[in-house]
Amino acid sequence: MPGLLRGVARTAVVAGTATAVSNRVSRRQAGRWAQQDYEQQQQQYAQAQYAQPQAPPPPPASQTAPADEMTGKIEQLKQLADLKAQGVLTDAEFEDQKRRLLA
Numbered sequence: 278m279p280g281l282l283r284g285v286a287r288t289a290v291v292a293g294t295a296t297a298v299s300n301r302v303s304r305r306q307a308g309r310w311a312q313q314d315y316e317q318q319q320q321q322y323a324q325a326q327y328a329q330p331q332a333p334p335p336p337p338a339s340q341t342a343p344a345d346e347m348t349g350k351i352e353q354l355k356q357l358a359d360l361k362a363q364g365v366l367t368d369a370e371f372e373d374q375k376r377r378l379l380a
Contacts, residue, residue, distance in 0.1 A: 357371055
């Protein structure tokens with residue numbers, strides 16, 4: 278019977294040691310993964326913090342002021358007149374473009 282007891286005790290010690298080692302390895306891996314996740318989050322935060330701010334999108338056409346629209350049309354009319362003066366546009370083409378612009 279002492280031999281059987283000794284064998285059981287040895288098995289218990291080996292199993293206990295294996296469990297302790299396995300738990301320690303698992304905790305160490307979990308700690309490494311947590312550290313990696315933390316570092317990745319810090320990098321993403323730093324990149325987002327120092328990224329170039331994007332310009333706000335232009336307002337929809339329905340929200341632009343009427344004065345802005347008129348200024349734009351005046352500029353386009355001036356460009357058309359310049360093209361006509363340079364001989365790029367004929368009188369008929371100029372009148373057609375002007376009518377489309379003002380419509």
